Amino acid sequence: MPQQRRFVRKHVFINRHLQVRYMITFLVPMIVMLLFWIFTLYYASQSIVDTTIAIVKDNVDNEIALQLQDTPRPTAEMYEGLLEEIRGYLRNFSSDRAYKAQVLSSLLWVFGVGILLVILQIVLLTVFFSHKLAGPIYRFEKTCHDLIRGDYTEEIHLRKHDEMQNLAGLLNDVIRTTRERLVTLRDASDEHERARAASSLKLQG
Numbered sequence: 001m002p003q004q005r006r007f008v009r010k011h012v013f014i015n016r017h018l019q020v021r022y023m024i025t026f027l028v029p030m031i032v033m034l035l036f037w038i039f040t041l042y043y044a045s046q047s048i049v050d051t052t053i054a055i056v057k058d059n060v061d062n063e064i065a066l067q068l069q070d071t072p073r074p075t076a077e078m079y080e081g082l083l084e085e086i087r088g089y090l091r092n093f094s095s096d097r098a099y100k101a102q103v104l105s106s107l108l109w110v111f112g113v114g115i116l117l118v119i120l121q122i123v124l125l126t127v128f129f130s131h132k133l134a135g136p137i138y139r140f141e142k143t144c145h146d147l148i149r150g151d152y153t154e155e156i157h158l159r160k161h162d163e164m165q166n167l168a169g170l171l172n173d174v175i176r177t178t179r180e181r182l183v184t185l186r187d188a189s190d191e192h193e194r195a196r197a198a199s200s201l202k203l204q205g
Contacts, residue, residue, distance in 0.1 A: 025129070029121065029125055037114065037118075047110055048107070055098070067081075139168075143175070153179075
């Protein structure tokens, strides 16, 4: 049994105009999405820094006010004890549950909004591009079913910005040519004319 010849693609660009247009059309939203994520990460990092500074400032202020509120003239020993407590607080700050909860809340808010916007963008792009392809494909399928039933009266009409315009034009040429040949065969006045019309057809068997 002869081995089937393996298909090897030799050209990257089959339809250069179509492929380049789609590359640009997808590349621009991807760049916008990348810039958006960079901005989101920057905003998230700023949010973490601001949240950390605010928490540390509030806790240190509260600790100072708590230790010195009833002491009009604090001694050096009191200041040393206060500084030691602040150092201990800063050392254990990363394990503070309130801090973790606030940072997590900030991150969830920033990334939650970012993910929702990205999903919305992907959905809109998918609907837009699939619509430009799904419409022509549906029209091709309908026309093929009409041809199978023997209806050669309809041609393919696509919208201005739909894809596959060249294929639609080629199929319309096939429909028109086949219709003309069938009309010639149907209206042939004698066998000689019918044979001449049929001689232009290449049929297997």
